[in-house]
Amino acid sequence: MTEISTQPPAEAPAAGPSTSAPPPATNGDAQQANGDVEMADGGADQGVQLPPGASEVLYVNNLNEKIKLDIMKQSLKVLFREYGRVLGVTAHRNVRMRGQAFVTLDSKEAAVKAVKEVQKFPLYGKPMQLTFARTESDALVQKRHPDDMEAHKKARLERKKQSRRDDPARRKKLAAKAAAKQAAETGAAPVAAAPTQRRIVQMPDEYLPPNKILFVQNLPDDTTKEGLEALFRPFPNLVEVRTIPGRKNIAFVEFADEQSSGVARDALHNTKFSGTTGAVMAQSEEGLKIKVTFAKKG
Incomplete structure (x- = not known):
């Protein structure tokens, strides 16, 4: 595989990447993306039979966050179009979605082959991790049943809101605000939150x-x-x-x-x-x- 440069990639198709490794663990934050696709356990192609959970939509993470978003999206498009027509590439600048993207191909067979061959491919120095998605992306809905696009976007927005409501950090922040408001109304001293133990992050050997x-x-x-x-x-x-x-x-x-x-x-x-x-x-x-x-x- 010819390494993709840090400049906007050319339109010539890239060469095929190396063989795959086991699919990575999914990231719950990925549900915040446009298309709000949910993760599923991906797998390599088992002969001609599609593996369980195969989808045209791929979730890609462990991307190099230092690369500009438009360059990364174009690089992914160039890389994956070797396996089939790329219907769309979705990536966001917000903190929760950095280093992640969704790539929609035109067939499940193309997506299965891409997972098998692109898994662990070092794009801009970081090995990509791929898995299939459970829900359809906007690009896939537009291709298959465009009349359902409005309902699809509405359901995606609702999932996004629910994910934010379930976020533990947000719940903790809201609880602290409610306690402070109650203390101000009653004149009582606010109860100090118990200090949380700082999680020690083990730096990977690499x-x-x-x-x-x-x-x-x-x-x-x-x-x-x-x-x-x-x-x-x-x-x-x-x-x-x-x-x-x-x-x-x-x-x-x-x-x-x-x-x-x-x-x-x-x-x-x-x-x-x-x-x-x-x-x-x-x-x-x-x-x-x-x-x-x-x-x-x-």
Whole structure:
């Protein structure tokens, strides 16, 4: 797959992306989109038979939020039109819908193929996550039964209102306002809300800051220290490979500086290799994809 540039994409169709990974979890906030489609469990095409829940409408998330919205929408259109006619691409600037979009294709077969091949494709550096939608988009309603468009939009608006009413953060805010109003009317001191425990967000390994030491995971059971050394030796400034006694599936690899470790990390993350010889394997061969990230500091 030719990587799509950060400039508005050309009209030439893109090449086919790589094979799929399991469908991602859905995002409840996606119901706020135009078309207000609801998420369903997507799946890869099972031969000629459509998988359960297949739909012409695809929900796409984990998009790069730094890309301008019009450029992202055009990029998605160029990418997905390889699989069929793109009836519409919906994305919004509001906070709750950032990094998400809906793509409507002209057939379920085209959508199934797109889920299978585009899943995890790194658009602007972030692997996209795809699943099918449960409800029709505006573009699909317009194609199938345009006379129902007014009722469709009315139902979408009602779902949007209901979603906002059910939002826990909004309910909490309204309760606090009601308590303050009651306290003002009665002259009583407002009851302070109990402090909520701050949720600690665990940063994914892929986003840890640079470190001259790499953490290697998901290694094959037959991995040897010699094999790892052979894998990392082609990269400059290698210092040491450290295996863990009793843990064959992980190891640490140290370089002289962060720049050198970063080069090795970018080259070897999500590759397959022979644990004994250290040779890099073709992606089509049987084997585990190793995970190479910066080690945690401190």
